[in-house]
Amino acid sequence: MHELSLCRSIYGIVDKARDSRSVATVHLQVGQLRQVVPDTLCYCWSMITEASPLAGSELEIDHVPVRLDCRACGERTTVEHVLVLTCASCSSGDISLHTGEEFMVTSIDLAPPSVVDPTSVVDPSSVVELVETTSPAPDPPPVVDPTSVVELVETTPPAPEEH
Template sequence: MHEMSIAMSVVDQVEHAARDGGAHAVREVRLQVGALAGVVPDALAFCFELACTGTLLEGAALVTTPVPARAHCTGCSTDWAVGMPPDLCCPGCGSATGTELRSGRELRIESVTWDDGPVCVPAGEPIPEER
């Protein structure tokens, strides 16, 4: 179950940032989770609770924000929701070669709230899936 390695990575990153920020407890972690990230939200929530045990995050809430999968055709400039399973053929021109997946693979920390208020964690880097 890769949700456990994701949860442990999130806890490690947030705990490090919280300690550096002088926090004594983390209250909430918000994650963006793309529809194509291969993450089961309920499994992630379960693993997150386990991974938080004995850390500054113990008792913290995990809030996931779903990010829909969308694609763009470079040939005809059509944008569309790719659905599940993903359909990467352009509904406008039928092309499958000039399509770009624009969203849906996200897995990033959106924000963290600890004992002295909300602190945004830079979301420039995706969460590593392996420890």
């Protein structure tokens, strides 16, 4: 089952390219001569990515047929029977392979980046907890603007006034 080692290689390529972003789909081109079983490849992908940053991503496989360029008649033909590599136009065996040996990651669909909705309401108790781990802070307002959370965490609160 060489599909498992192929998936390990794909994983390395995708993990490096994703740059800490989530991956939805990995697009592959697989030539007919590669003797890859698509269902087995997808199964191995789910095994390799399980409990990893790529968990839930899917493989989308574009199957590339075998096409030959015939040196005898000059035609480019698609092979109907992979075991017989002859020109479909003139039956010559004097051919060169044009497609069919591909195995490449062609693109990766990244999940959209998570965006903080500026209209969302932040739970004040979570802000207090964040602030209190760095230094004591006054009670937060009941609703905190999410853009000010960073300021609250990064800014030292003023010292209490002495009376």
